[in-house]
Amino acid sequence: MDANTNEVWEDKSRLQRANGEKVRVIACGAIAREVIAVCKANRLDHIDLQCLPAIWHAYPEKITPGIERAITEARADGIERIFIGYADCGTGGLLDVLCTREGVQRIEGPHCYSFFAGNEAFSRNDDDVTSFFLTDFLARQFEAFVVEPLGLDRHPQLLPMYFGNYRKLVYLSQVEDEALQQKARQAADYLGLEYEYRFTGYGDLSPALTALATSSTDA
Structure with a gap:
């Protein structure tokens, strides 16, 4: 693990130690840096980030089953508020089926290129x-x-x-x-x-994550 990766995960750990109601963000490892950057810039200390393997970017058939397991694990940890840090990402609509069944939301868009561009x-x-x-x-x-x-x-x-x-x-x-x-x-x-x-900067990722702060306050 290189120094940059260590820095990313040290930042993640600091976010996770923050107080308050947690929102588990289950995200693609390919956007870990960007999620952490948006959280730091907006003081989204309530976000508890879990990243799934970035290599699934090349194997989208693994995404939906992996997210389903992660949702189950989050609820076993007592976390009810969950947000999916993926677009459709090649799942062919299967991720949306899962999100509807589990009552969770994801980042809008067909893939990360779209939501980064807006x-x-x-x-x-x-x-x-x-x-x-x-x-x-x-x-x-x-x-x-x-x-x-x-x-x-x-x-x-x-x-x-x-x-x-x-x-x-x-x-x-x-x-x-x-x-x-x-x-x-x-x-x-x-x-x-x-x-x-x-x-592009962070595109639609920023409002998607900052909206979780509003939802947390309203909850």
Whole structure:
């Protein structure tokens, strides 16, 4: 575990030690930094963050069963207020079925690219159908979360099959970081795609989490 990861989880632990009614946020590990950043900026000390494996980003069939187990565990811990820190994320509507059955809410949108960009804004970009997206997390973890799961490190000849219909790589950045921008440019070069940079900040993630504070106060 590197120093940056240690810092993330130390921040998580400080949040969890705060007093008050807890809201268990069950989130994708790929947005852990961003959830913690929003919580710190808005003093959302009542949020108790549990992150599921980020690699499920590449295996969406694991998401709904994993979240179902996490909901059961949260209630066994005596936590009744639960929020799902996932969009649909490739579950094909199965996550919504689970949320309805369990009486919980999730972040709106089809995937994290949409809610980081802002779901309304994202839906207006018609040319994005031919775009491949990176977030800060995927810019950092391009090899581990794109290249290796697709087997491109072992079978580079598969690259045109996976990316031949894409025109550009769009980097949706949550923080302005030149080193991450360079990684994203390198990813675009690797895939043979045009490069586009869009600074989004945390998009719809911020209001989704800060709304939990309002709900907690009203409860």
